[in-house]
Amino acid sequence: MTEILDTVADLTHLRDKRELEAMFAELICELVGASRLVLWRAGLGGGGKHMHRRLILPEGAATGEENVVFPGIPAMGNSICVEDEVGGAFHYVFAIHEGGRSTGVIEILRPERLTRPETLTVSRLIRVYNNHAGLLDYGNRDELTGLLNRRGFNSYFHQAVQEEQAVIAVADIDFFKRINDEFGHLYGDEVLILMGRLMESCLGEMGGVFRFGGEEFLVILHNTPLGMAAIRLEAFRNAVQSAVFPQVGRVTISVGFSAVRADDTGASAFGRADEALYVAKQHGRNQVRCYEWLVLDGLLREQKKSGGQIELF
Numbered sequence: 001m002t003e004i005l006d007t008v009a010d011l012t013h014l015r016d017k018r019e020l021e022a023m024f025a026e027l028i029c030e031l032v033g034a035s036r037l038v039l040w041r042a043g044l045g046g047g048g049k050h051m052h053r054r055l056i057l058p059e060g061a062a063t064g065e066e067n068v069v070f071p072g073i074p075a076m077g078n079s080i081c082v083e084d085e086v087g088g089a090f091h092y093v094f095a096i097h098e099g100g101r102s103t104g105v106i107e108i109l110r111p112e113r114l115t116r117p118e119t120l121t122v123s124r125l126i127r128v129y130n131n132h133a134g135l136l137d138y139g140n141r142d143e144l145t146g147l148l149n150r151r152g153f154n155s156y157f158h159q160a161v162q163e164e165q166a167v168i169a170v171a172d173i174d175f176f177k178r179i180n181d182e183f184g185h186l187y188g189d190e191v192l193i194l195m196g197r198l199m200e201s202c203l204g205e206m207g208g209v210f211r212f213g214g215e216e217f218l219v220i221l222h223n224t225p226l227g228m229a230a231i232r233l234e235a236f237r238n239a240v241q242s243a244v245f246p247q248v249g250r251v252t253i254s255v256g257f258s259a260v261r262a263d264d265t266g267a268s269a270f271g272r273a274d275e276a277l278y279v280a281k282q283h284g285r286n287q288v289r290c291y292e293w294l295v296l297d298g299l300l301r302e303q304k305k306s307g308g309q310i311e312l313f
Contacts, residue, residue: 052206153220
């Protein structure tokens with residue numbers, strides 16, 4: 001028990017959410033003697049059953065699928081146990097809730113059933129994790145929309161540059177100044193709030209959704225090739241075009257996106273997506289444009305990153 005309390009004390013000193021996840025998963029894995037533990041994340045949208053594998057313990061364990069759909073996610077404080085009839089092992093699923101939303105699950109595989117005290121201990125440790133993760137998120141969220149802000153962008157981008165296929169997208173509400181001027185800032189704020197919810201609904205399960213201020217939003221899509229990103233971003237654009245915003249009516253959005261590269265900084269990746277967004281704005285708005293495809297078509301020229309580039313994020 002003393003060792004557990006010492007580890008929990010160490011957890012609450014952490015300020016990096018990914019380090020927190022890793023230490024927390026190691027604690028649970030060691031505590032219950034799991035033959036395998038997988039941490040799955042649903043992305044910012046929360047409440048979704050589509051999960052992406054964040055980490056697996058012990059390292060080197062059989063990995064299986066990177067993306068899965070969970071048929072059922074337990075309520076906070078509860079767990080689901082399924083016995084594997086072939087291998088004779090027991091699968092346990094515990095939900096992670098942050099800000100009142102289901103944001104992931106912990107899957108535990110072990111040869112014996114968890115005892116009642118073990119199950120309660122895991123559930124209580126998850127509550128500690130949820131509370132501390134919520135405190136870390138507090139300063140990283142936009143007050144109006146609840147989306148992550150510039151500060152919350154860093155950990156998502158750090159993961160994206162380590163992936164073989166990740167995408168950054170910049171979205172801008174068309175003629176937003178006109179909305180504010182014609183209907184007032186109260187309705188303008190309502191448009192921003194509803195736009196954030198649409199982005200989370202359409203794209204949140206694939207990565208992170210951010211508001212950087214004004215009418216500008218960012219999206220990081222994890223493990224997503226350009227073709228799939230184009231399909232999902234176009235579906236989001238169409239959802240916005242089809243939505244009815246209170247008092248304002250119809251609203252459209254323009255989107256530019258680019259692949260995240262291994263040597264990218266936040267500023268360089270953002271810059272390419274922003275160039276694609278500019279082309280979308282110049283060619284009629286209400287459209288999605290890809291930086292790499294625009295370069296191939298000769299509509300943009302590839303920009304070389306200078307050694308003295310200043311990091312803006």
